[in-house]
Amino acid sequence: MHGLGNNILTEQDRDNICAFKLCIMSNMSHSVFNQMRHTFGHKLDISSEWVILHRMATLSGVEPKAYDCCINSCMAYTRTHAQKQLCDYCHENHFSLSGKPCQQFLYLPVGPRLTSFFQNKKMVEKLSYRCNYVSEPGTIEDVFDAEHYQTLLKSKVVIDGQEKHWRYFSGKNDIAFSLCTDGYQLLGKRRKGPSATPIVLQNFNLSPEIRIKLDDLICAGVIPSPKPPKDMASFLAPLDDEYVTLAVGLPAYDCVAKQNFTLHAYNIFMEGDIVAMEKMLGIKGHNGFSPCRSCDIKGCRDVTHGGKTYYVPLGLPGLKGKPSKQWNPKKLDKRTHEGFADRLAEIKQAGNKKHAAKLAMHYGIREAPIFGRVGSINYARSCPWDWMHLFLLNVIPNLIDHWTGNFKNLDAGTGTFEIAPQIWAEIGEETAAAVQNIPAAFVRVLSNIAEDRSLFTAESWAFWFMYIAPIVMFRQFKDPKYYHHMCALVEIMKITLQFSITYEEIDILENKIIEWVKLYEE
Amino acid sequence: MLNLWNEKLMINSRYYYQYSEERLSACPLTIHGLLHVADDIRFCGPSWATWTFFMERFIGYLKPVLRSKSQPWSNLNEHVKKLAYLAQLSCHYDLDDELSSYFSKGPISKREHIYDNCKSYYLNFNAGHYLIWQTVNFIVQTPLVF
Numbered sequence: 001m002h003g004l005g006n007n008i009l010t011e012q013d014r015d016n017i018c019a020f021k022l023c024i025m026s027n028m029s030h031s032v033f034n035q036m037r038h039t040f041g042h043k044l045d046i047s048s049e050w051v052i053l054h055r056m057a058t059l060s061g062v063e064p065k066a067y068d069c070c071i072n073s074c075m076a077y078t079r080t081h082a083q084k085q086l087c088d089y090c091h092e093n094h095f096s097l098s099g100k101p102c103q104q105f106l107y108l109p110v111g112p113r114l115t116s117f118f119q120n121k122k123m124v125e126k127l128s129y130r131c132n133y134v135s136e137p138g139t140i141e142d143v144f145d146a147e148h149y150q151t152l153l154k155s156k157v158v159i160d161g162q163e164k165h166w167r168y169f170s171g172k173n174d175i176a177f178s179l180c181t182d183g184y185q186l187l188g189k190r191r192k193g194p195s196a197t198p199i200v201l202q203n204f205n206l207s208p209e210i211r212i213k214l215d216d217l218i219c220a221g222v223i224p225s226p227k228p229p230k231d232m233a234s235f236l237a238p239l240d241d242e243y244v245t246l247a248v249g250l251p252a253y254d255c256v257a258k259q260n261f262t263l264h265a266y267n268i269f270m271e272g273d274i275v276a277m278e279k280m281l282g283i284k285g286h287n288g289f290s291p292c293r294s295c296d297i298k299g300c301r302d303v304t305h306g307g308k309t310y311y312v313p314l315g316l317p318g319l320k321g322k323p324s325k326q327w328n329p330k331k332l333d334k335r336t337h338e339g340f341a342d343r344l345a346e347i348k349q350a351g352n353k354k355h356a357a358k359l360a361m362h363y364g365i366r367e368a369p370i371f372g373r374v375g376s377i378n379y380a381r382s383c384p385w386d387w388m389h390l391f392l393l394n395v396i397p398n399l400i401d402h403w404t405g406n407f408k409n410l411d412a413g414t415g416t417f418e419i420a421p422q423i424w425a426e427i428g429e430e431t432a433a434a435v436q437n438i439p440a441a442f443v444r445v446l447s448n449i450a451e452d453r454s455l456f457t458a459e460s461w462a463f464w465f466m467y468i469a470p471i472v473m474f475r476q477f478k479d480p481k482y483y484h485h486m487c488a489l490v491e492i493m494k495i496t497l498q499f500s501i502t503y504e505e506i507d508i509l510e511n512k513i514i515e516w517v518k519l520y521e522e
Numbered sequence: 523m524l525n526l527w528n529e530k531l532m533i534n535s536r537y538y539y540q541y542s543e544e545r546l547s548a549c550p551l552t553i554h555g556l557l558h559v560a561d562d563i564r565f566c567g568p569s570w571a572t573w574t575f576f577m578e579r580f581i582g583y584l585k586p587v588l589r590s591k592s593q594p595w596s597n598l599n600e601h602v603k604k605l606a607y608l609a610q611l612s613c614h615y616d617l618d619d620e621l622s623s624y625f626s627k628g629p630i631s632k633r634e635h636i637y638d639n640c641k642s643y644y645l646n647f648n649a650g651h652y653l654i655w656q657t658v659n660f661i662v663q664t665p666l667v668f
Contacts, residue, residue: 009615017611021621024604027587053604060610064603106599108606113613120613143567180574184581186594196598200580204571212576214583215609219602222584224595269566271574274551286551294558302546313549315541323541329557384562385555387569388578394552402538408547416535458578479535496559496569503564510560517556521539521549 012045013055019046020056061116064108067238068094068101073224075231076105078238089230107221107238110201111245114175114218115252115263124256130205131172141500143204148268148382149176157264158375159247168376171264173254176204177218178269179239179371181276183228197223199239204268232279233370240371243267247374266376273389281340281379282367290364293383296333313521321414323521329514335380344368391493392458396465399486400449416478423476425450430472431464466490488516 009017023033030049037046047055069076074089085094096102117123133144140146152168169176183197201218203211210216223235233240249262270280278285281293287309289299299310300317315323343363350356360366369379401407403419412418419427428450435446443463447455456464470487477483495501495509539548559569566572590597612621630636635645 014617014620017615017617018620020604021608024601024608027589029589056604056607056611060607060614062603062606062610064599064606103595104599106603108603113606113610116610116613120616120618122618123613140563140568143571146563146567147565149567178572180577182574182577182581184585186585186588187591194594196584196595198577198580198584198602200577202576208571212579214580217576217580218609219580219605222595222598222602224598269572271572271577273574274555291551292554292558294555294561297554300546302543304543307546309547311546311549312551312554313539313541313546314554317541317543317546321536321541332557334561378565381561381565384566384569384572385558387559387573388575390552390555390559394550395556398550398552402548410545410548413540413542413545414536415538415540417538458575481535482537485537492556496563499568499570501563501568506560506563509563513556513560517553520537520553521541522537 009059012047013059015044016047016052016055017059020052023049023052061112062108063112064106065238066104066106067235069103069105069224069235070094071102072227073103073105073229074227075229076234076237077101078234081234103224105221105223105235108219110218110220110239110242110265111250114246114265115250118173118252118254118263121256124254126207126210127173127175127203127205129207130169130174130176136500139500139502140506142208143176143268148378152266152268152376155375157247157266159244160373164247166264168266169264171261173252173261173263175263175265176268177201177265178204178271179267180271181223181232181280182272183225183276195225195228197225197229199223199236201267202271229279233282233367236370240373243371243374243376247376266374267371268376268382270371270377270383271386273386273393277383280371281369281383282365284361284364284366288364289361292364293335294380294385295335297327314517315521329517337378337380340365340369340379387496388458391496392461392465395489396461397453399489400453417482419476427472427476431468434468434472462493466493485516485519488512488519492516 019033019036022028028036033049037048040046046052067076067078070087070090071092072087072090074087075081077084077094081088086092087094093102117127130144133142135141135145143149149169154167156167157164168174178201180200180202181197183195186194186196199220199222201220203216203218206216220239223229223232229235243266246263246265249264251260252263253260270277272280274286277293283293285291287299289310290296291299291310291312297312299312301307301310313323314327314329316325318324343359343365344367347356347359347363347365350359369377371377398407402410402412403417404421404424405411405418428448431446432448435443443459446460446464446468449456449464470490473483473486475483492509492512495505495512498505501509539545562572563569584598584601587601588594588597608621612618637645
């Protein structure tokens with residue numbers, strides 16, 4: 001195959017490939033496709049869809065692997081589950097009466113796709129971003145400046161607990177990528193409808209401007225989910241196994257250097273919202289006793305009113321508005337990578353079930369993290385809190401709920417941060433009117449925040465809160481301290497958004513965040 | 523008198539949780555998560571490098587793809603498989619030009635200008651209004667007047 005490139009493609013293949021691309025990108029229906037064939041028939045000879053699809057499969061060399069899974073998508077029949085006849089969770093049959101599997105999960109192997117990058121000159125150049133990256137001392141400008149990558153550079157590869165003789169990212173073509181999963185509703189926004197969970201890899205070897213483009217994301221499959229998957233590990237097992245082959249190395253041919261080499265690739269981060277990360281790390285839910293994935297803070301609940309959910313304030317509730325006990329935000333016990341394994345072992349060794357359950361609750365750990373075979377992931381720290389979900393989809397809408405008096409049936413207590421409905425309506429109108437004079441390159445249309453909040457996307461929240469709120473909210477609170485508190489969060493967000501950030505700035509940021517959270521709790 | 527009243531107001535007005543047991547629900551895990559943001563930047567990299575906007579974008583692309591409501595997942599599987607075919611084809615056979623989602627704009631007209639320090643956009647001076655267009659991106663931004 002090497003170097004053959006275009007020679008084996010006929011002119012008709014090229015036309016077919018272009019038609020195929022058009023068909024996919026525009027989500028064209030069969031009838032429109034046939035119409036196109038007919039309309040351009042006098043100039044182009046486009047094959048039928050069926051022929052094209054099979055030709056593309058042969059030419060591309062992609063070999064998807066189908067794994068059977070439970071019809072309710074509780075688990076996939078991989079690894080130790082392969083021979084099971086019933087689902088462990090819902091006891092539905094593996095096979096239907098006709099002997100066919102009830103549901104299948106299609107896994108698209110990543111390795112062949114990574115090696116094929118090196119058959120394309122432009123792609124080889126694009127992928128050299130990591131190798132050519134020059135760090136500026138004292139600042140963080142990309143993932144390659146941060147501690148995790150830098151530590152990996154100095155460490156030897158660990159596969160299945162065994163240390164190998166080569167280091168992470170020692171080859172110039174080695175690829176760093178991150179994994180992201182996120183469930184979404186297939187039909188509208190109904191909570192209980194059918195959903196799907198795509199598995200997407202982001203390639204850090206590409207420069208930041210292109211690594212997020214659709215063309216450059218690698219989708220390893222879509223987990224079907226009539227219900228949310230219960231055993232995520234079984235679905236991601238093929239990927240975990242592939243991480244091993246990627247770490248060991250795949251034979252590849254570099255079309256620029258014109259030589260064979262061994263391609264290594266490592267997953268360095270796991271990304272996603274809180275729920276996705278809980279599943280990846282096998283920790284207990286976000287309402288549990290020890291809910292934080294980064295530290296060992298323990299939650300407390302409203303015992304007086306029989307509350308079951310644990311919350312995690314820094315200061316525990318006390319009398320007369322004073323905290324009875326406080327966690328020191330600068331000295332939170334951080335979780336460690338080894339801690340995950342040690343605690344799991346402790347839970348396993350517990351004498352009886354009751355004790356094991358108690359330990360599991362105390363540590364907030366349910367089961368082993370999903371990606372356990374290659375040592376490039378630090379369970380405790382390489383799962384960053386996602387900026388978008390954290391700030392834009394949680395903290396900011398919650399703040400607004402507080403201001404408008406809609407936050408979980410809480411009133412303002414002894415605070416005066418609530419905004420009268422007529423003022424809020426006015427703010428909504430001002431928001432909608434403000435955007436008319438802002439170029440579309442900055443933000444898309446914002447709707448009236450008081451009336452159409454459901455139309456606000458993460459991007460709208462970001463723009464509204466950082467650039468519009470400081471103006472429309474000015475002098476709207478009874479007490480200006482709420483306005484200053486809000487602006488402090490805006491400032492925090494602006495620092496976190498910097499393209500490059502120095503270590504001093506991070507220290508300042510940390511103090512500002514602590515100050516903000518402390519005030520929030522007061 | 524006014525001062526006294528002000529002071530009283532200041533002392534009494536509190537922030538959101540007020541260390542009260544009933545108000546514990548004001549402190550969900552997401553408020554606590556903020557405390558880890560700085561450390562995540564040190565360990566993993568800037569927030570923009572690890573955020574998941576790309577995932578939303580991917581989902582936004584997948585949503586309208588769905589045609590079959592009786593077999594939605596087979597439909598999606600088929601589609602992501604085809605995407606993989608395309609990506610592979612483009613690498614194997616040097617088809618970036620044919621398969622690229624971006625097209626570069628042809629020669630610019632007299633009324634248009636591209637500034638050296640901002641090459642991905644061009645400014646269009648037309649009928650007394652400035653319009654901004656992206657030069658390479660397929661999805662052309664809605665032009666706006668300023």
